[in-house]
Amino acid sequence: MKRTKVLRSIPFDLSLRDALGERLRVLPDDCARYRVSGVTPKSVALPRDAKETALALEAATAEGAIVVVRGAGTKSHRLPPPRTVDVVVDTSSLDAVVEHAAEDLTITVGGGTPLVKLESVLRARGQFWPCDAPFAASATVGGTIASNAHGALRLRYGALREHVLGAQIATPDGALVRTGARVVKSVAGYDSHKLMTGSFGTLGVIVEATLKVAPLAETENIVVGRFRSAVTASAIARAVAASPLFPLAIVLVDDACARRVGALLAHASTGSWLLLVRCGGNRRSLARQVSDLTKACEATGADSVNVLDHAATPRAWSDIRELTGGAPYDAERFIVVKTTSLPTDTPAAIADSRNRWPAAELSAQPGSGVVYAHIPVSDLGQPADPNGEAPHVEPLTRAYRRAGWSATILSGPAASSTASQLFLHAAAPPPYVTAPSAPTRLFRAVKAALDPAGTLDPGRQPGGV
Amino acid sequence: MDVRFAAALEAIVGRRHALTTPQEIRAYAYDGGVDRSLPLAVVLPGSTEEVAAVVRACCERDMRFVPRGAGTGLSGGAIAAGDAIVISTARLCRILEIDAPNRIALVEPGVVNADVSAAAHPHGLRYVPDPSSMAACTIGGNIAENSGGLHCLAYGVTSAHVLGIRIVTPDGDIEWLGGKTVDTPGYDLAGVFIGSEGTLGIATQAVLALSPIPETVQTLLGIFDSTDAATAAVSAIIGRGIVPGALEMMDALATSAVEADVGAGLPTDAAALLLIDIEGLRDGLEGTVDAVASICRERGAREVRIAQDGPQRDLLWKGRKSAFGAMGRISPDYYVQDGVIPRSQLPAMLRDVAAAGTKHGLRIANVFHAGDGNLHPLILFDKQKEGEFDRALAAGADILQACVARGGSISGEHGIGLEKRDCMPLQFTPEDLSFMDRLKSAFNPDDRCNPGKIFPTGRRCGESARTAKSGTLDERTAALAGEPF
Ligand SMILES: Cc1cc2nc3c(=O)[nH]c(=O)nc-3n(C[C@H](O)[C@H](O)[C@H](O)COP(=O)(O)OP(=O)(O)OC[C@H]3O[C@@H](n4cnc5c(N)ncnc54)[C@H](O)[C@@H]3O)c2cc1C
Numbered sequence: 001m002k003r004t005k006v007l008r009s010i011p012f013d014l015s016l017r018d019a020l021g022e023r024l025r026v027l028p029d030d031c032a033r034y035r036v037s038g039v040t041p042k043s044v045a046l047p048r049d050a051k052e053t054a055l056a057l058e059a060a061t062a063e064g065a066i067v068v069v070r071g072a073g074t075k076s077h078r079l080p081p082p083r084t085v086d087v088v089v090d091t092s093s094l095d096a097v098v099e100h101a102a103e104d105l106t107i108t109v110g111g112g113t114p115l116v117k118l119e120s121v122l123r124a125r126g127q128f129w130p131c132d133a134p135f136a137a138s139a140t141v142g143g144t145i146a147s148n149a150h151g152a153l154r155l156r157y158g159a160l161r162e163h164v165l166g167a168q169i170a171t172p173d174g175a176l177v178r179t180g181a182r183v184v185k186s187v188a189g190y191d192s193h194k195l196m197t198g199s200f201g202t203l204g205v206i207v208e209a210t211l212k213v214a215p216l217a218e219t220e221n222i223v224v225g226r227f228r229s230a231v232t233a234s235a236i237a238r239a240v241a242a243s244p245l246f247p248l249a250i251v252l253v254d255d256a257c258a259r260r261v262g263a264l265l266a267h268a269s270t271g272s273w274l275l276l277v278r279c280g281g282n283r284r285s286l287a288r289q290v291s292d293l294t295k296a297c298e299a300t301g302a303d304s305v306n307v308l309d310h311a312a313t314p315r316a317w318s319d320i321r322e323l324t325g326g327a328p329y330d331a332e333r334f335i336v337v338k339t340t341s342l343p344t345d346t347p348a349a350i351a352d353s354r355n356r357w358p359a360a361e362l363s364a365q366p367g368s369g370v371v372y373a374h375i376p377v378s379d380l381g382q383p384a385d386p387n388g389e390a391p392h393v394e395p396l397t398r399a400y401r402r403a404g405w406s407a408t409i410l411s412g413p414a415a416s417s418t419a420s421q422l423f424l425h426a427a428a429p430p431p432y433v434t435a436p437s438a439p440t441r442l443f444r445a446v447k448a449a450l451d452p453a454g455t456l457d458p459g460r461q462p463g464g465v
Numbered sequence: 466m467d468v469r470f471a472a473a474l475e476a477i478v479g480r481r482h483a484l485t486t487p488q489e490i491r492a493y494a495y496d497g498g499v500d501r502s503l504p505l506a507v508v509l510p511g512s513t514e515e516v517a518a519v520v521r522a523c524c525e526r527d528m529r530f531v532p533r534g535a536g537t538g539l540s541g542g543a544i545a546a547g548d549a550i551v552i553s554t555a556r557l558c559r560i561l562e563i564d565a566p567n568r569i570a571l572v573e574p575g576v577v578n579a580d581v582s583a584a585a586h587p588h589g590l591r592y593v594p595d596p597s598s599m600a601a602c603t604i605g606g607n608i609a610e611n612s613g614g615l616h617c618l619a620y621g622v623t624s625a626h627v628l629g630i631r632i633v634t635p636d637g638d639i640e641w642l643g644g645k646t647v648d649t650p651g652y653d654l655a656g657v658f659i660g661s662e663g664t665l666g667i668a669t670q671a672v673l674a675l676s677p678i679p680e681t682v683q684t685l686l687g688i689f690d691s692t693d694a695a696t697a698a699v700s701a702i703i704g705r706g707i708v709p710g711a712l713e714m715m716d717a718l719a720t721s722a723v724e725a726d727v728g729a730g731l732p733t734d735a736a737a738l739l740l741i742d743i744e745g746l747r748d749g750l751e752g753t754v755d756a757v758a759s760i761c762r763e764r765g766a767r768e769v770r771i772a773q774d775g776p777q778r779d780l781l782w783k784g785r786k787s788a789f790g791a792m793g794r795i796s797p798d799y800y801v802q803d804g805v806i807p808r809s810q811l812p813a814m815l816r817d818v819a820a821a822g823t824k825h826g827l828r829i830a831n832v833f834h835a836g837d838g839n840l841h842p843l844i845l846f847d848k849q850k851e852g853e854f855d856r857a858l859a860a861g862a863d864i865l866q867a868c869v870a871r872g873g874s875i876s877g878e879h880g881i882g883l884e885k886r887d888c889m890p891l892q893f894t895p896e897d898l899s900f901m902d903r904l905k906s907a908f909n910p911d912d913r914c915n916p917g918k919i920f921p922t923g924r925r926c927g928e929s930a931r932t933a934k935s936g937t938l939d940e941r942t943a944a945l946a947g948e949p950f
Binding site: 126162169176179182192194281282285289343370404405408446462463 | 564565566567568569588589590610611613617620621622624625626634638640641642644645646647648649650651652653654656657659660661662676677678679680700703704706707708745746747748749750752753805806807808809834837838839872873874875876877878879880881885889892893894896897898899900901903904905906907908919
């Protein structure tokens with residue numbers, strides 16, 4: 001994509017200032033707080049509504065400026081860093097609850113609405129958005145959708161995109177478009193809002209989203225089984241996921257992750273794995289689930305099986321959902337790598353991560369084939385064995401391609417990007433993603449069609465899109 | 466059609482699988498909807514590579530093409546609008562793999578929906594989306610329409626059950642969108658391909674997610690003396706935090722047709738019936754069943770029956786699934802609409818539907834996915850009677866208008882196709898449509914793949930191609946005169 005205009009340094013041309021007035025910040029102190037993977041933007045736009053957001057984008061595009069969209073900034077450590085950032089568009093003022101149609105199980109909110117706000121509005125009516133994304137304390141709805149950051153509830157409720165029914169999107173040319181609808185089912189036109197999931201703000205800005213919500217289970221428990229082997233625990237997870245017990249979520253954590261969850265402290269033990277099965281239903285259904293799960297764990301040699309009760313479950317889960325690269329993993333100190341594979345390969349993916357990054361804290365969704373490795377930066381480049389020999393690890397890119405797995409670096413300190421490249425053994429080009437057969441040509445075509453000027457954070461998506 | 470092009474197609478798929486005579490291609494002019502048009506030819510490729518070769522041959526000659534599954538789509542999506550060939554997936558009908566430990570199936574697009582669940586059944590798994598047409602419709606068609614089904618209320622429509630799609634792009638390349646694993650890096654192109662009505666490429670393989678079969682299921686039949694009471698019960702059930710496996714409604718007219726057709730033992734004197742599946746573990750299920758039954762009674766059900774065994778349950782569902790076809794018992798022709806509204810608007814919306822019938826002097830039967838708020842008004846008419854078909858179209862347009870006015874959508878699962886393309890402006894602004902058009906151009910810049918679908922042509926909503934006398938379309942279609950509608 002050729003950029004037609006070269007941006008002059010700040011202060012901006014009049015159009016952006018005209019569009020935003022006071023809502024455009026250019027003071028160095030303001031900008032410093034909005035760093036994107038170490039890169040300080042030249043300005044920050046704080047639109048108050050959808051229209052101002054569209055105006056900001058239109059003006060930025062007209063000036064040939066590069067825009068990075070930001071919700072609460074919880075994913076501001078995505079790698080690789082942008083080459084340059086002219087404007088950060090902060091969506092946090094777009095935080096209105098537009099309509100909660102409780103009896104229709106839908107809610108429409110501004111893209112900048114914090115998850116905490118959404119969740120408390122829903123909880124008041126016995127509902128929730130079944131997308132247990134990390135950074136629950138600060139992340140926004142739009143940012144969560146844009147980063148496709150969902151958790152283990154996908155096992156029962158499906159992918160995040162299933163819980164977005166429609167959206168209003170501000171496009172780089174300053175239009176406001178709607179896609180989807182405010183009803184639970186619609187095939188009128190393309191589901192362009194589904195394209196927004198995982199697009200990291202590179203195709204448009206989600207200024208409003210209609211979400212599909214679900215009723216909270218009458219009562220919930222978490223069954224905690226402790227195992228010496230991740231292989232055994234994963235096998236149980238797969239069997240349970242395929243059984244009529246059909247739990248809400250299954251998570252497997254190593255002892256380091258477990259120690260980050262208050263409710264699990266008592267159950268963690270060095271070298272062990274905890275299998276966490278969240279189940280819900282009415283009392284009798286729940287009792288049956290808990291009893292079957294307990295038996296299944298015991299029959300396969302669990303060291304211990306415990307149950308977190310209905311009172312303990314919400315708190316415990318709010319900690320557990322963070323173990324997917326969330327709050328405990330300060331991006332200055334950890335690199336977070338997400339691996340996806342077939343569920344039957346999860347134990348191998350876990351073993352591979354352990355081998356590659358011995359000090360990593362590992363969590364997994366063994367029923368869905370997802371592994372998160374939280375690698376202490378201090379561990380990188382350090383030889384694993386005490387004799388100072390570099391470990392004999394097959395380059396990640398090659399190993400993963402052969403196995404048909406994908407790996408993505410979710411976050412890390414900007415300064416470590418060289419290191420990141422190193423530990424992926426250089427073969428994975430920025431943005432440090434390896435996937436067996438990505439349709440890169442189509443990614444490019446979609447980007448060129450929806451953001452022809454390359455306004456929105458170009459070059460950082462898989463394939464350098 | 467150009468003989469050299471015909472020869473090129475034959476060279477790719479084999480002579481037997483390239484159809485050009487009127488008798489051979491007749492059946493491809495129709496998809497159960499109101500529009501019909503003969504393609505120039507029909508090819509039946511036997512592999513992804515053959516599909517790609519056919520598409521490339523089309524590109525070389527600037528020929529347009531229409532992907533087609535079983536042709537049950539109802540909105541004209543699978544028929545050729547203007548000069549085009551049809552690429553049928555009828556020979557791409559193998560289930561390539563059932564991977565039970567990973568709960569996935571790898572299938573070709575011509576596989577019939579019901580066959581996937583049948584193949585998964587021995588493993589205790591099923592493919593959840595179960596459109597009423599499941600015995601005939603294909604996975605490719607389901608993906609293209611993001612089809613719903615009776616059991617999509619609790620578990621989500623097709624997009625919730627598709628992990629990856631192998632496609633032939635409109636310029637003849639082969640790509641995987643998504644794959645066997647979740648969250649493949651990059652834009653979620655599978656998410657946007659699903660529901661794109663065959664305009665972004667041709668699916669040639671799909672990875673489907675399989676789900677565990679519930680331990681037990683109970684089917685309730687709520688019998689109501691007013692449609693208002695029945696729809697109020699629907700809202701109350703959902704509002705109480707119960708999401709049944711399925712929640713369907715039939716009104717008196719639909720029930721009388723079904724009874725005449727299959728004799729499912731449904732009461733024909735009731736104003737409305739609710740058919741409800743409660744699924745799950747044996748333990749605790751009774752509690753949910755009781756709760757649903759008492760909500761129905763509170764809202765005025767005169768009786769709530771619970772199916773005693775499998776055969777009884779199957780009979781009830783057979784009645785529901787055969788409802789469209791059963792219309793033949795009470796009317797020479799019918800036109801099915803597919804609007805969606807927020808569930809809470811059901812009572813008012815059913816009055817809108819009835820008003821549209823009165824206004825245009827036509828009977829309208831209702832049988833629909835009540836739990837989703839997805840209506841299927843069946844507008845009854847007799848095409849032999851002067852003006853009735855036009856009135857049916859006008860009634861359909863009124864209903865769609867009312868759906869949009871009530872905050873809903875003009876299609877829940879049958880798609881826009883040809884039939885509703887000129888209704889799109891009811892729901893979308895020119896900016897919305899231009900955004901979609903740009904997205905389409907990323908895949909299908911020359912509009913060669915399923916041309917003329919989805920996007921408005923500037924006519925009025927309710928003016929189908931059939932009535933609009935649009936050049937070539939009608940000329941060839943004239944060859945079909947005298948066919949049953
Ligand atoms: C009696 C009856 C009941 C029905 N009940 C339901 C229901 O409950 N729920 C529901 O959702 N629908 C229902 N339908 C509608 C219809 O069955 C579905 O839309 C179905 O998915 C269409 O499948 P098909 O194979 O017949 O597709 P077709 O009609 O052949 O094609 C439909 C669309 O898909 C495209 N297409 C087909 N194959 C491919 C491919 N491989 N790649 C790309 N595009 C492709 C076509 O171009 C066309 O646009 C019903 C229809 C009937 C007649």
